[in-house]
Amino acid sequence: MNQTNCHSIRDSLVGFLGEEIRVIESEDGCVLVLPSKTLDDRHPAIFVDQRMDDYFLVHDAGKTAAELYAQGVHITDTREEAFSEMAERLGAVFSKGMFQVGCNRADLHQAILAVGQCESLGMWHILGHKPDFSDEPIFSRVERSVRAWNAPYENRVEPRVSVQGGNSKHVFDFVSFPVHVPREVIALKILRPGDDPISKAKEYGYLALDIRATQYEQWPRLAVMTKVETWSKNAREIIQRLSSATIEVETGEEEAVETLIPQKLDEMAA
Amino acid sequence: MPSNLFPFTARIVSEVKYFDISRDEMVRQLQAGGNVETETEHPFVDDFSNEFAALLRLNISCKHEDARGWTISLKLHKERVDGIDWEPYFIDQTGSRSFGWHRHVWNQKHRTAKSIKVPVDGFDDVRTREEFIIRALKELRIALSKVDYESDKLPFN
Numbered sequence: 068m069n070q071t072n073c074h075s076i077r078d079s080l081v082g083f084l085g086e087e088i089r090v091i092e093s094e095d096g097c098v099l100v101l102p103s104k105t106l107d108d109r110h111p112a113i114f115v116d117q118r119m120d121d122y123f124l125v126h127d128a129g130k131t132a133a134e135l136y137a138q139g140v141h142i143t144d145t146r147e148e149a150f151s152e153m154a155e156r157l158g159a160v161f162s163k164g165m166f167q168v169g170c171n172r173a174d175l176h177q178a179i180l181a182v183g184q185c186e187s188l189g190m191w192h193i194l195g196h197k198p199d200f201s202d203e204p205i206f207s208r209v210e211r212s213v214r215a216w217n218a219p220y221e222n223r224v225e226p227r228v229s230v231q232g233g234n235s236k237h238v239f240d241f242v243s244f245p246v247h248v249p250r251e252v253i254a255l256k257i258l259r260p261g262d263d264p265i266s267k268a269k270e271y272g273y274l275a276l277d278i279r280a281t282q283y284e285q286w287p288r289l290a291v292m293t294k295v296e297t298w299s300k301n302a303r304e305i306i307q308r309l310s311s312a313t314i315e316v317e318t319g320e321e322e323a324v325e326t327l328i329p330q331k332l333d334e335m336a337a
Numbered sequence: 338m339p340s341n342l343f344p345f346t347a348r349i350v351s352e353v354k355y356f357d358i359s360r361d362e363m364v365r366q367l368q369a370g371g372n373v374e375t376e377t378e379h380p381f382v383d384d385f386s387n388e389f390a391a392l393l394r395l396n397i398s399c400k401h402e403d404a405r406g407w408t409i410s411l412k413l414h415k416e417r418v419d420g421i422d423w424e425p426y427f428i429d430q431t432g433s434r435s436f437g438w439h440r441h442v443w444n445q446k447h448r449t450a451k452s453i454k455v456p457v458d459g460f461d462d463v464r465t466r467e468e469f470i471i472r473a474l475k476e477l478r479i480a481l482s483k484v485d486y487e488s489d490k491l492p493f494n
Contacts, residue, residue, distance in 0.1 A: 072479035091425050091436075093401060100425040108452055112425045114403060128406025129371070130422075133398035136372060138417050138451070164371055164400040196412040198448070200340045204378040204390040261357040264480060 091215070101183045106193050111186040113179050118169075126167035127179040131189040133164075134173055142191045153188060157181045184287060205293050206240065208258055211240045221246040228254070231258055232277030232302040242286070243332070253335055254286040255328075258306060260297045268302035275309040287311035287335050294318045311335060342391050343361045345381065346418045346443045349391055353397065353478050354379050356395055357381035360470055367466045371400035395479065397470065404427065404463045409473040410441070417450045421457060422474050424474065430455050433488070 080305060083159050087102035096116040105111060116124045131151075132142050142150070142164065150161040158167045158181040166185035168178035228242040239254040256274075261267050271290065278284050288310045295315035298306075307313055312335055314327045356377045357371075366373045374401075379389045394412040410420030420441040429435040430442065430453050438460035441450040457476060463469045474481065 089426060098405070098425050109424055110426050112405075114405075117479070126401070129400035130397065130404045130406045130408075133400065133406055133408040136398045137408040137420055137422060139412060139415045164398075165406075198343070198416040200414055202391040202392055202414050203340070206378055206390050214351075238391055259357070262359060262362050262484075266484075 068142040077158040099179060099183075103183070103187055105134075105187050107157075109134070113182045113186070116334055121266070122169065122172045123172070123175055123178070123237045124169055125175070125182050126165050127186050129165045129183055131166060131186050133190055135190065138193055138196065140196050146192060150185075150189060154181075155172070157184050157188075158286045159185050161185070185238065195297065196284050198310075203261075203321075205291070205316075205324065208321055209240065209291055209326050209328060211254065212325045213243065213255060215325075216243070216332045218243065218245075218332070220248045220250050222250075230278060230283045232274070232279070232281060232283075233279070234277055235273075237274045238276065239288075250336070253289060253332060254283070255289045255291065257291045257309065259293050260302075264298040264302040268305040272305050272309055288304060289328075289331055289335060291313065291324060292316065293321070301303075339389075342389065342426070343416075343418075343445070343448055345391065346445065347392070347491055348383075349379060349413065349493045350411070350419050351445060351478070352379070352381060353480050354393060354450070355480045357482050360467065361480070361485040364467050366396060367399045367470075373397040379445045380468055381428065383442060397438060397473075399469065404460075404469060407463075407466075409476055409477065411479070416448075417441060417454060420448060421460070421476060423460070424454075426460060427454050437460055 084102065089100040091098040096114060099113045099115065101113070103111060103112045112125050112127070112130060114128045118124050135142065147161065154166055157164050157175060166189065168176040168180050168181055173255040210226060223244045223246050225242050225244065226240065228239045230237050230239065240257045241255040243253045245252065256271065258267055258271060290306050290310040290313045292313060292315045294304060296315050312331050314324060314331055316324055340448050354377060356360065358375045358377050360450050363373050372392060374396050376392060376394045379393050380388065382388055391413055394415065396412065397409045399407040405423040408420065408422040410417040412418060421438065424436070426436050427439060429439065431459050435456050437456065439454040439456050442453040442455055443450045459472055463472060
């Protein structure tokens with residue numbers, strides 16, 4: 068290829084970049100959009116905030132980390148470390164979830180390109196992400212294990228059994244009814260900590276108090292507590308006091324209910 | 338229950354999903370750490386009245402003060418099936434060039450919500466995390482708990 072051709076390619080590339088680099092102005096500063104693509108088919112957006120006369124903060128507004136998070140990739144300590152190392156090599160920093168560079172006007176171009184490169188490279192984590200089909204509701208796991216329980220007598224399991232208390236209706240997630248044998252009915256309640264575990268424990272306490280003096284009080288109760296590490300000691304004690312037995316499952320250990328429930332039901336039916 | 342619930346995504350997206358967390362608690366978590374992750378078991382029925390439950394996660398990220406860096410996504414099987422974010426430039430669902438706030442729409446054929454982007458109105462003047470949550474949750478048909486327990490919490494609980 069002769070020199071003239073090389074220069075014309077360079078000139079046309081410069082022209083292309085000139086046309087394709089877009090800018091959006093706002094009260095806070097500008098956003099530059101580069102024509103390259105990230106791995107999730109976006110264009111890197113670089114935010115330039117003028118903080119002083121000759122001082123700029125160039126950053127990604129946390130978009131790289133936020134897009135990864137939105138698409139199922141969490142920023143773990145290892146990933147954060149990798150981001151920091153990558154940013155450092157490219158002349159930026161990764162801090163507070165953002166790629167950023169503080170610079171003066173003379174270094175602005177380098178800073179913009181550095182953040183743009185961090186945004187493009189940062190999305191490589193998305194390549195390893197796959198849907199997780201083992202991610203199953205606890206209700207389904209509990210249902211499977213209750214139905215798989217080999218009771219020492221003939222029984223029938225029913226889901227979402229509604230019972231009338233003194234003041235309100237309550238729902239047990241599963242109830243095992245003995246068939247043709249004078250054995251106890253066993254009720255099972257799944258307790259999730261929600262926003263505030265103590266209030267969940269109190270709700271359960273209300274159920275227990277409200278069914279007093281009804282036939283349902285006689286049903287032994289098995290409470291399955293999920294995310295047990297988030298329950299306070301008080302909340303756990305309330306549930307333990309008001310249940311015949313409890314199963315406490317930590318986050319990520321939900322599979323364990325499938326062995327624990329049949330064991331606990333065996334003990335309760337013994 | 339089938340392990341792959343993606344065939345029900347359109348139904349789940351169109352229904353109201355309830356998450357047991359208050360809006361105030363979300364705002365507190367966003368102000369403290371920039372992210373919120375919460376989950377729910379969403380019950381639904383198929384066309385034959387079979388009952389199912391889907392484990393759904395809601396992720397919100399609002400790290401920087403600039404709202405244009407904020408994202409919200411609803412996930413099934415840890416994969417985004419619905420969401421809202423901002424891009425300075427993108428190709429919308431009609432193939433036209435567009436810009437700004439948009440919703441990620443689930444594509445059942447390609448099993449992703451990455452590529453179909455539909456512009457959404459009402460986000461350009463969002464300035465606070467609370468405004469973002471209110472508008473985004475309405476768009477995504479997500480309901481939250483009305484009860485904020487923070488004020489009820491006592492020491493040693």
